[in-house]
Amino acid sequence: MKFLIKPIIDKYLENKSYEYVNYSIDYPPEAVFGDYSTNLAMVLAKKIKQNPINIAQDFKAFCENSEFSNKFKIKIEKPGFINFFLTNETISKEFLTLYQKKETYFQFENMPKKKIQIEFVSANPTGPLHIGHGRGAAIGDSLARILNFLGYNVVREYYINDAGYQMYILGLSTFLRYKELLGQKIEFPQDAYQGEYIKDIARDLIKTYQDNLLSMDNAIDICLDKAKNTIMNDILHDMENFKVTFDVFFSESSLFQNNEVEHTIELLKSKGFTYEKDGALWLKTTQFNDDKDRVLIKQDGKYTYLSSDIAYHKNKFLKRGFDMVIDIWGSDHHGYVARLKAALEALGIDSQKLIVLLVQFVNLIQENNKISMSTRKATYIELKELIKEIGTDAARFIFVSKSINSHLDIDISLLKKKSMDNPVYYIQYAHARIMSILEKSNCNNELDESMIKLLQETEEINLIKSLLQFKEYLHDSAKTLEPYLITKSLLMISEKLHQFYNKHKVIGENKDLSCARVGLIKTVAFVLALGLSLIGIQAKNKM
RNA sequence: GCGCCCGUAGCUCAGCUGGAUAGAGCAACGGCCUUCUAAGCCGUGGGCCAGAGGUUCGAAUCCUCUCGGGCGCGCCA
Numbered sequence: 001m002k003f004l005i006k007p008i009i010d011k012y013l014e015n016k017s018y019e020y021v022n023y024s025i026d027y028p029p030e031a032v033f034g035d036y037s038t039n040l041a042m043v044l045a046k047k048i049k050q051n052p053i054n055i056a057q058d059f060k061a062f063c064e065n066s067e068f069s070n071k072f073k074i075k076i077e078k079p080g081f082i083n084f085f086l087t088n089e090t091i092s093k094e095f096l097t098l099y100q101k102k103e104t105y106f107q108f109e110n111m112p113k114k115k116i117q118i119e120f121v122s123a124n125p126t127g128p129l130h131i132g133h134g135r136g137a138a139i140g141d142s143l144a145r146i147l148n149f150l151g152y153n154v155v156r157e158y159y160i161n162d163a164g165y166q167m168y169i170l171g172l173s174t175f176l177r178y179k180e181l182l183g184q185k186i187e188f189p190q191d192a193y194q195g196e197y198i199k200d201i202a203r204d205l206i207k208t209y210q211d212n213l214l215s216m217d218n219a220i221d222i223c224l225d226k227a228k229n230t231i232m233n234d235i236l237h238d239m240e241n242f243k244v245t246f247d248v249f250f251s252e253s254s255l256f257q258n259n260e261v262e263h264t265i266e267l268l269k270s271k272g273f274t275y276e277k278d279g280a281l282w283l284k285t286t287q288f289n290d291d292k293d294r295v296l297i298k299q300d301g302k303y304t305y306l307s308s309d310i311a312y313h314k315n316k317f318l319k320r321g322f323d324m325v326i327d328i329w330g331s332d333h334h335g336y337v338a339r340l341k342a343a344l345e346a347l348g349i350d351s352q353k354l355i356v357l358l359v360q361f362v363n364l365i366q367e368n369n370k371i372s373m374s375t376r377k378a379t380y381i382e383l384k385e386l387i388k389e390i391g392t393d394a395a396r397f398i399f400v401s402k403s404i405n406s407h408l409d410i411d412i413s414l415l416k417k418k419s420m421d422n423p424v425y426y427i428q429y430a431h432a433r434i435m436s437i438l439e440k441s442n443c444n445n446e447l448d449e450s451m452i453k454l455l456q457e458t459e460e461i462n463l464i465k466s467l468l469q470f471k472e473y474l475h476d477s478a479k480t481l482e483p484y485l486i487t488k489s490l491l492m493i494s495e496k497l498h499q500f501y502n503k504h505k506v507i508g509e510n511k512d513l514s515c516a517r518v519g520l521i522k523t524v525a526f527v528l529a530l531g532l533s534l535i536g537i538q539a540k541n542k543m
Numbered sequence: 544g545c546g547c548c549c550g551u552a553g554c555u556c557a558g559c560u561g562g563a564u565a566g567a568g569c570a571a572c573g574g575c576c577u578u579c580u581a582a583g584c585c586g587u588g589g590g591c592c593a594g595a596g597g598u599u600c601g602a603a604u605c606c607u608c609u610c611g612g613g614c615g616c617g618c619c620a
Contacts, residue, residue: 163620
């Protein structure tokens with residue numbers, strides 16, 4: 001309920017006609033310091049060269065003479081912290097609002113109309129998804145759910161890199177395995193796809209075509225199509241099991257078919273941002289903050305990957321009119337951000353509308369050694385396997401509960417052994433506990449102000465506070481694009497619920513109190529289910 | 544060599560627009576089920592916040608350097 005605190009501080013600053021002051025409102029480290037605290041006095045002290053304690057006292061007096069005086073109490077601490085203690089009345093009132101408004105309590109008052117695209121996973125259809133992709137998938141999907149809930153118009157997109165050399169290699173790899181299985185001698189190149197799944201696809205091809213492909217001119221194309229479709233289906237199947245969906249699958253090759261790549265390059269040319277050198281066409285990205293200029297058309301006349309990517313992002317912004325585009329990439333692509341943004345600027349598109357989230361790699365721990373995931377070195381674990389071992393909920397929770405900047409280490413053998421220790425069960429258990437109590441209770445009265453006033457125990461107040469804080473975490477999560485804040489809040493709510501449960505009975509002799517408590521835990525269950533749904537995890541009724 | 548991310552408890556991670564004795568989960572140890580789910584609750588131990596300087600009333604947080612790890616630095620995608 002920071003929004004209860006902020007107005008009074010701003011009013012104070014306005015009253016004193018101080019210019020912009022960069023103060024913060026935080027949760028104090030311990031409950032004895034109150035519900036909220038601000039460093040206002042200490043920040044001001046520097047600015048106006050006064051003792052922070054004096055400023056704090058002045059602020060306190062100002063509050064006590066304002067219409068806010070009954071909402072919270074203020075205490076001043078050592079260096080100059082101003083601590084706010086919400087009164088139980090304030091908390092009850094706020095809780096009643098939450099109870100009545102349900103999800104709209106957590107949404108913005110003015111629903112944003114912004115059109116946001118989130119592009120994520122976008123793994124090349126050249127092999128199965130591994131747990132690195134799983135991290136990007138869980139984060140992208142959760143962000144989409146969160147922003148969608150807050151009222152943004154969100155489109156989830158998967159970009160299929162189905163053009164270019166990699167695809168040719170995929171087709172070739174498949175064709176070679178096909179020949180091999182038919183008893184021919186082949187040389188399998190090192191940069192071909194080594195995985196067993198290629199052989200499976202080749203086997204399917206033999207079922208369909210017998211040995212007829214050997215004499216066909218377009219054999220590699222047929223192999224490529226088959227491989228691409230098979231792998232894409234496998235990826236989709238994994239995503240479905242991981243509860244990740246997409247609205248749009250955008251094909252890179254369609255950009256070539258529609259001449260969008262060509263037109264984009266022409267546009268850049270006409271704007272004068274290109275030049276020819278060494279038989280190639282270059283884009284002057286250095287004019288827009290890049291280290292060096294980049295090639296658009298190679299000596300051999302083919303477009304670079306950057307060219308189609310510029311066309312793709314031009315399509316996002318100019319053709320489809322997204323107000324904001326969030327690309328979720330692996331951190332290995334970070335060097336690519338500057339050139340793409342530069343290209344957008346060259347096209348006259350505000351590059352700030354493009355937000356690239358770089359998700360750090362997932363490292364595997366095997367026998368106490370870190371191994372980075374690589375498809376080539378075959379040091380990866382398929383997402384399928386992780387889901388099979390610990391389930392979608394536990395797997396998603398691991399990915400979503402960490403900041404995207406953290407270098408995540410996963411020891412799969414440890415995970416298997418201790419999968420029941422996953423904190424997701426702590427939350428789901430809290431929900432299941434509530435549902436079990438609700439089955440036994442027969443109170444269906446709606447909460448009103450007088451009933452809420454019965455909830456005065458420390459554990460009840462703490463539980464209510466944690467529910468109200470969910471709003472802050474949710475909004476911070478959307479603002480910072482960090483879904484882990486949701487998990488953090490849900491864990492706190494669950495903790496408060498378990499503490500309450502262990503100390504107090506919901507169903508008891510006092511009918512009114514029982515009903516009030518039923519209303520309370522119903523609301524807890526509602527918020528837990530809402531929060532879990534925002535990270536794509538099931539709320540369980542029984543465990 | 545240059546750039547990005549990171550180094551916090553035995554393990555996995557929060558805290559990093561500078562603030563109050565550095566947090567959580569797991570692991571370890573000790574308690575709590577004749578009463579709504581013990582996948583829970585209560586308690587204990589555990590840290591030169593990689594290291595060294597600096598700025599500041601105040602640094603895990605900001606600056607510089609060093610060490611260690613991951614990833615980039617293609618007319619690959």
